[in-house]
Amino acid sequence: xxxxxxxxxxxxxxxxxxxxxxxxxxxxxxxxxxxxxxxxxxxxxxxxxxxxxxxxxxxxxxxxxxxxxxxxxxxxxxxxxxxxxxxxxxxxxxxxxxxxxxxxxxxxxxxxxxxxxxxxxxxxxxxxxxxxxxxxxxxxxxxxxxxxxxxxxxxxxxxxxxxxxxxxxxxxxxxxxxxxxxxxxxxxxxxxxxxxxxxxxxxxxxxxxxxxxxxxxxxxxxxxxxxxxxxxxxxxxxxxxxxxxxxxxxxxxxxxxxxxxxxxxxxxxxxxxxxxxxxxxxxxxxxxxxxxxxxxxxxxxxxxxxxxxxxxxxxxxxxxxxxxxxxxxxxxxxxxx
Numbered sequence: 001x002x003x004x005x006x007x008x009x010x011x012x013x014x015x016x017x018x019x020x021x022x023x024x025x026x027x028x029x030x031x032x033x034x035x036x037x038x039x040x041x042x043x044x045x046x047x048x049x050x051x052x053x054x055x056x057x058x059x060x061x062x063x064x065x066x067x068x069x070x071x072x073x074x075x076x077x078x079x080x081x082x083x084x085x086x087x088x089x090x091x092x093x094x095x096x097x098x099x100x101x102x103x104x105x106x107x108x109x110x111x112x113x114x115x116x117x118x119x120x121x122x123x124x125x126x127x128x129x130x131x132x133x134x135x136x137x138x139x140x141x142x143x144x145x146x147x148x149x150x151x152x153x154x155x156x157x158x159x160x161x162x163x164x165x166x167x168x169x170x171x172x173x174x175x176x177x178x179x180x181x182x183x184x185x186x187x188x189x190x191x192x193x194x195x196x197x198x199x200x201x202x203x204x205x206x207x208x209x210x211x212x213x214x215x216x217x218x219x220x221x222x223x224x225x226x227x228x229x230x231x232x233x234x235x236x237x238x239x240x241x242x243x244x245x246x247x248x249x250x251x252x253x254x255x256x257x258x259x260x261x262x263x264x265x266x267x268x269x270x271x272x273x274x275x276x277x278x279x280x281x282x283x284x285x286x287x288x289x290x291x292x293x294x295x296x297x298x299x300x301x302x303x304x305x306x307x308x309x310x311x312x313x314x315x316x317x318x319x320x321x322x323x324x325x326x327x328x329x330x331x332x333x334x335x336x337x
Contacts, residue, residue: 015035196232
């Protein structure tokens with residue numbers, strides 16, 4: 001089997017459940033399945049690759065600044081609890097929150113937070129290195145800087161033409177991010193994907209102060225603080241801006257004022273891969289046996305489900321039942337007059 005993949009986007013390293021799929025309930029379930037599979041996935045991958053991933057699952061926070069943010073977050077969780085019937089996320093008052101992070105005095109604007117018990121985080125660079133080692137350990141081959149320009153039908157299989165040669169195969173998984181639509185359009189597959197830029201900041205190393213990952217703020221195992229991320233519809237521009245850095249810093253210091261004295265050491269941007277409803281898209285076309293596409297944002301969160309559920313199903317010849325609600329056909333809804 002041949003897989004076509006692409007560089008990663010603005011990876012923050014969260015393995016996240018809370019708030020996912022508010023308007024797409026199957027995405028809630030898929031995300032939760034992956035989060036539950038992550039502890040075993042971490043152990044297996046670390047053991048096979050010899051690479052620790054710095055994975056932790058203590059729960060995660062979404063901070064609220066002001067009463068309006070707190071109320072909106074509370075209403076969202078209530079609606080999602082009613083959809084799924086499982087209360088694995090709940091609201092914390094300011095006092096409850098401060099007790100959880102005693103070494104990180106909160107700013108006066110912090111009114112509380114939501115806490116998701118299934119949430120965690122991982123070092124995304126170590127995860128990527130471990131996956132590469134794992135592929136090689138299992139006999140796979142990775143070709144870097146070898147973009148595929150076309151996929152053609154040949155007999156009962158496919159021919160891939162790329163920068164460094166051609167490859168014939170019986171099965172292909174196209175997971176090339178924003179490049180996927182162009183690759184599969186000649187085959188009759190319409191993937192409605194769009195880019196969204198996210199910018200992230202990293203500080204110098206600091207003393208241990210923040211034991212839980214938060215949406216937009218987390219302390220790594222090395223001690224650096226990651227601050228992010230923006231949501232910008234600017235096409236495929238991956239440049240960074242001072243405006244974004246200033247905005248991210250303002251919110252971060254409203255949450256944790258002590259960050260005001262920290263030095264920034266890095267800023268970068270990447271592109272999220274988003275569908276119209278922001279959920280993942282997996283395709284399998286009857287006219288193209290042995291060819292699938294997989295496109296998603298939150299690839300770190302879904303890594304365990306992709307490894308443990310999606311990949312074995314593809315190896316056996318088809319998409320798993322767990323992703324039946326994520327075909328591209330869900331976007332072809334006729335608008336009534």
